Amino acid sequence: QGVPGGLAAALGIAAGCVVHSLAATFGLAALLAASAAAFTALKWVGAAYLAWLSLGMLRDAAKKPAAAAAVAVAPTVAQATSLGRTFRQALLTNALNPKVAIFFLALLPQFIDAAAPNKAAAFLFLGAWFIAQSFGFLTVFALLVAPLRRWRPSGAWRRSLQAAGGLLFAGLAARLALAERT
Numbered sequence: 001q002g003v004p005g006g007l008a009a010a011l012g013i014a015a016g017c018v019v020h021s022l023a024a025t026f027g028l029a030a031l032l033a034a035s036a037a038a039f040t041a042l043k044w045v046g047a048a049y050l051a052w053l054s055l056g057m058l059r060d061a062a063k064k065p066a067a068a069a070a071v072a073v074a075p076t077v078a079q080a081t082s083l084g085r086t087f088r089q090a091l092l093t094n095a096l097n098p099k100v101a102i103f104f105l106a107l108l109p110q111f112i113d114a115a116a117p118n119k120a121a122a123f124l125f126l127g128a129w130f131i132a133q134s135f136g137f138l139t140v141f142a143l144l145v146a147p148l149r150r151w152r153p154s155g156a157w158r159r160s161l162q163a164a165g166g167l168l169f170a171g172l173a174a175r176l177a178l179a180e181r182t
Helices: 002-025 028-034 036-061 066-073 077-095 098-111 118-152 156-176
Strands: none
Touching: 002 028, 002 098, 002 118, 036 077, 036 098, 036 156, 098 118
């Protein structure tokens, strides 16, 4: 999906960080840190979502070369739908990761002065700063790798990359499912 796809993914990841920043600010992340049941529930939902993405990628990798090539060509209306899907996948992958929630809860308080008059505002500012920096990084990354889009790998190479991505997501799902609270 080129630069538009990269930007859609970056926006989805940033939106997931907004969820985590707000959760950390208003105490939901503290609940995840304190409650084994809440952490476990979110962990399993996140692992199931990653496994579902993995199966879709592996299914795409198994398609016949002609079917895979047809999917790779037509932009227009399908691309707009696909960009929305990319955004949603990035958002859900980030928002359903309890480790990101714990990261926000562990990172942000370290930079808030104990004497700060409005700790919630400080939390929100730091969360917004983190989101802006990560979105900026992901935007630059999407722009830098955009020239690689001109490279058209063979159908076998494309299916191999799709299968490798599917296996990677399966591994991430298993790792998340087996993660312990720390």
